[in-house]
Amino acid sequence: MHGRLLQSGRGETKTPGEFRRTQNWIGGSRPGTALFVPPPVSELEPCLDALERFFHDDTSRLPALIRAGLIHVQFEMIHPFLDGNGRIGRLIVTLYLCVHGVLRSPLLYLKTHRAEYYRLLQSVRERGDWEAWLKFFLTGVAETANQVFDAATRVVDLFKEDRERITEESARAGSALRLHDWFQQAPFLMSGHLVERTGLTAPTVNAALAGLERLGTIDEITGRKRGRVYRYARYFDILSEGTEPLD
Numbered sequence: 001m002h003g004r005l006l007q008s009g010r011g012e013t014k015t016p017g018e019f020r021r022t023q024n025w026i027g028g029s030r031p032g033t034a035l036f037v038p039p040p041v042s043e044l045e046p047c048l049d050a051l052e053r054f055f056h057d058d059t060s061r062l063p064a065l066i067r068a069g070l071i072h073v074q075f076e077m078i079h080p081f082l083d084g085n086g087r088i089g090r091l092i093v094t095l096y097l098c099v100h101g102v103l104r105s106p107l108l109y110l111k112t113h114r115a116e117y118y119r120l121l122q123s124v125r126e127r128g129d130w131e132a133w134l135k136f137f138l139t140g141v142a143e144t145a146n147q148v149f150d151a152a153t154r155v156v157d158l159f160k161e162d163r164e165r166i167t168e169e170s171a172r173a174g175s176a177l178r179l180h181d182w183f184q185q186a187p188f189l190m191s192g193h194l195v196e197r198t199g200l201t202a203p204t205v206n207a208a209l210a211g212l213e214r215l216g217t218i219d220e221i222t223g224r225k226r227g228r229v230y231r232y233a234r235y236f237d238i239l240s241e242g243t244e245p246l247d
Contacts, residue, residue: 004016005087006084014082024082036125039077048078064096068137069137077124094106094107108144108145120133151239155235155238158238179198
């Protein structure tokens with residue numbers, strides 16, 4: 001998962017998919033002035049072993065949400081990668097809740113208040129203030145769940161509204177609706193991919209894309225003549241709300 005996350009863009013030079021082999025630290029210019037120094041490389045394996053055992057401990061009576069909150073902090077304490085620890089740590093929460101049946105699909109992206117998030121992590125490190133962290137974590141999960149429900153409702157309304165507009169206003173409604181079905185699954189698509197997936201000819205796909213652009217349903221984001229990428233803008237905007245990185 002880490003290798004996929006860092007395969008391009010931010011962190012791609014920080015050994016994607018590998019645990020760190022050097023000391024890292026949080027804040028400051030060196031470990032001596034750092035806000036927090038994670039375990040040394042020699043302790044990574046036993047720390048990760050203990051974390052993995054806690055992942056799979058079926059004897060605990062703690063609810064899955066509480067365990068997820070504990071797991072996230074412990075992962076951040078270990079900080080096993082040179083980059084991407086925060087992103088992987090939040091993904092782990094979502095996937096853990098899926099495994100334990102709290103979520104049916106990985107639709108929960110934790111949208112934390114940045115300053116408070118870091119303050120409470122540091123409070124656990126310095127004073128063991130787990131209760132304050134868990135209260136913050138559970139409140140954040142509840143708020144995010146409500147936001148996800150609201151976003152899902154708006155996405156359904158958007159799809160319905162756009163399909164009605166396409167049906168009423170598009171000169172090539174049949175092919176445009178087929179493309180719209182694919183954009184619902186992926187808000188960024190290339191014309192070549194749509195030719196492969198829909199079975200329509202390239203001229204038909206290009207004409208339908210042009211029609212969807214005129215309706216304002218999609219826009220082309222590269223400005224190139226070849227390898228053009230189309231974005232379902234309003235859909236993507238809803239999905240992107242509150243997902244600015246914390247790292």
